[in-house]
Amino acid sequence: MVSLFDSAGFGKDAPRPLADRLRPQKLADVVGQDHLVGADGVITRMLAAGRIPSIILWGPPGTGKTTIARLLAGETGLAFEQISAIFSGVADLKKVFEQARIRREQGRGTLLFVDEIHRFNKSQQDSFLPYVEDGTIILVGATTENPSFELNGALLSRAQVLVLNRLDADALNALIRRAEMFERRPMPADAAAREAMIGMADGDGRYFLNMLEEVFAAVPEGAAPLTPETLARTVQKRMPLYDKAADGHYNLVSALHKSVRGSDPDAALYYLARMLTAGEDPLFIIRRVVRMAIEDVGLADPEAVHQALAAKDTYDFLGSPEGELAIAQAVVYVATAPKSNAVYTAYKAATERAKQTGSLMPPKIILNAPTKLMKQQEYGAGYRYDHDQPDAFSGQNYFPDGLGRETYYAPVERGFEREVRRRLEYWAKLRKERG
Structure with missing residues (x-):
């Protein structure tokens, strides 16, 4: 009697997924990671030297982390133990450590x-x-997150971090050739559809192989190859890899900010579209654009911050998707505005100076004297009302008496700050003339 389990294709003799069947049998077969497993790769050199340290494999999904760990154990003769931090707890770890200890006493090491x-x-x-530390296990950890942020410093200091790259077009084309050899026929898709599939994979080899398996299963031998249009009906396109609490989020935010700072509106629009397409909160992006307008444009173009704040109001009023155009407009405006961080730098310098100078009193000439005692102490004595002076400028010193005049703000020769610079130079001239 055939069980429901067997009829559904999950019996012990059920065919394995293509990604599993094409899993490399030796490290040199791993695609896209030549810097690690190529002829002069880091892991290749470790094996040649006969010493494998504990390793942290850091890279996107589907780049070969599990495969490399398994093959590494095979090529070193170590026992291979695999656990997932998602499903394992303290009891599981204790059991693994105890088994590794027993193996070590028997003369065999363990790669965990x-x-x-x-x-x-x-x-x-x-x-x-x-x-x-004592060599009971050689640890190989896999993570998609930045180890600097997610792993303890003590653990990182005892392991070597190796970075895996997302699979590029050459690596994915190599997977196509392997799949064609396994299936014994060309992949049933034209050149444009192949290119579309490579783009849809987003560097994830496991996802790409699963997609290849769908294509081979959906198109019988001898049938017309898929085009981009028929491909879209055959496989489901996934959303780009993006976790709003993880590296993808911070990397794209950084890329957007630096593209705007670098006055590249095209790159800025690209990263903006990447974030919005992946589901980022538009208001988070707007807040970041307001920061760019203040931090990187400043008084070189005071209108920049107004454009950024107007984008928020427009988005609140229109909602999505129409309101996203207002965000794009603000991004382009701030990216193409003249740049200055003079106010940002001046404020940081003034803050540091304020911390150093403590509670120095302002000069008495600029202090009010609401009481008789304060008048007797000459609060406000000698103050010259600027509007009554020539050019509406008295040139008096407003710094504490024990500090002397200092300069923090140095406007640049760009945009509106060019005019501000001329004003400051003119006032400095008058201040010198009037002593």
Whole structure:
């Protein structure tokens, strides 16, 4: 009698997914990571030297982290243990450590592969330290998140971080050739559809192989190859890799900000579109654009911050998707505005000076004297009302008497600050003339 489990294709003899069937059998077969497993790769040199340290593999999904760990164990003769930080707890770790200890007493080492290692908390990460230090295990951790932020410094200091690249077009084309050899026929898609599939994969080899499997299954041998239009009906396009609480979020925010600072509206629009397409909160982006207008444009174009704030009001009024055009307009305006961080730099310098000088009193000439005693102490004595002076400028010193006059703000020769600079130079001339 055939069980429901077997009829659904999940029996022990059920075919494995293409991604599993095409899994490399040796490190040199891993595509897209030549800097690690190529002829002169880091891991290749480690194996040649006969010494494998604990490793953290950091890279996007589907780039070969699990495969490299498994093959590394095979090529070193180490026992391979695999756990996931998502499903494992302290009890699981204790069991793995004890089994590794027993193997070590029997003369065999253990390579412990921990998937999503950044999901372990601090105390769980600390539990690895004694077993890594005494050689009971060689730890290979895999993470999609920046280890600098997600892993303990103590654990990082005992491991070497190796970065895996997202798979480029050459690597994905290599996977196509392997799949064609396995299926014994060309992939049933024209050149444009192939290019579209490579774009849809977003550098994820596992996802790409699953998509290839769908294509081979959907198009019988001898049928017309898929075009971009028929491909779209055959496979589901996924959203770009983007986690609003993780690296993808911060990388794109940084890229957007630096493109605006670098006066490149086209690159800025690209990263803006990437963030919006991935589902980023538009109001978060607007807040960042307001910051750019203040921090990187400043008084070189005071209108920039108005444009950024107007984008917020417009988005609130229109909503999505129409309101997103207002964000794009603000991004382009700020990107093409003259740049100055003079106010930003001046404020930082003044803040540091204020911390150093403590509670110095302002000069008495600019203090009010609402009481008789304060008048006797000459509060306000000698103050000259600027509007009554020539050019509406008295030139008096407003710094504390014990500090002397200092300069923090140095406007640039760009945009509106060019005019501000001329004013300051004129007032400096009058101040000198009037002593």
